Amino acid sequence: MNSPKYKRVMLKLSGEALAGKKGHGFDFDVVDRIANEVKELVESNIEVTMVVGGGNIWRGRNGVGMERSTSDYMGMLATCINSLAMQDSLERMGVHTRVQTAIEMKEVAEPFIRRRAVRHLxxxxxxxxxxxxxxxxxxxxxxxxxxxxxxxxxxxLLAKKVDGVYDSDPNINPSAKKFDKLTFKEVLEKDLKVMDATATSLCKENDIPIIVFALDEPGNILKAITGEVTGTLVTN
Structure with a gap:
């Protein structure tokens, strides 16, 4: 295996990833598999931060007729549930973990403090x-x-259900073209929805590359940062 190309990484998972094929709730075999791959990163002396979505529990669009802010706060709480589930799995594997929340809930997690987060890493x-x-x-x-x-x-590290960025949905269009490399400008201009436009702009402004890869294949998280998996690299 090649040497990792990065020392400190952000792993972004969708909430649906934790649901596996069930589509909602948790598939704890999948949660444990992801946790085991994160453990591999830690054992390779890579510093790992994570953000997990909440779509397996609640998505903003579910709240039809609901006030948008209320629906979004419900989604934030869903991400906390997912984060605690991931923390539990990691801790059972002997990986020391901290959950930091943007909304204070000190009984179950630390508030986000940048200096403290960096020290944990x-x-x-x-x-x-x-x-x-x-x-x-x-x-x-x-x-x-x-x-x-x-x-x-x-x-x-942007873990997806597909193995990279395409010009259209490969699940619908078998002729969809996959991109090996893209610039942030191309992503925004082509409206490729790798991440939402605000996130893409933040990465562009701060020169943070994104690697889009398929999560379903075991071992792909470590392979993504050693260059052994064929995904899509988005950079300036």
Missing amino acids: EKGRVVIFAAGSGNPYFSTDTAAALRAAETDAEVI
Whole structure:
């Protein structure tokens, strides 16, 4: 296996990833598999931060007729549930982990404090950032980009159901073209929706590359940062 190309990474997972094929709730075999791959990163002396979405529990669009801010706060709480589930799995595997939330809930997690998060990373702990950015109208993609910038992450590992970025949905269009490399400008101009536009702009402004890869194949998280998996690299 090649040597890792990065020392500190941000792993962005969708909430649906934790649901596996069930589509909602948790598939704890999948949660444990992801945790085991994160453990491999830690054992390779890579400092790991994580953001997990909440779509397996609640998505903003579920709240039809609901006030947008209320729906978004419900989504933030869903990310906290997912973060605690991931923390539990990691801790059972012997990986020291901290959950930091953008909304204070001191009985179950630390509040987000940048200096404290960085110190945890320096001590080899995985830091999971929950509750998004703490603000409605912003996605967990934006939270991942923001926290990556704040903690000096060198790359965002964007785990998806597909093995990269395509010009159209490969599940619908068998002739969809896959991109091996893209610039942030191309992503925005082509509206490729790698991450939402706010997150993409944050990564562009702070020069944080994104590696988009398929999560379903075991071992792909480590392979993504050693260059052994064929995904899509988005840079300036």
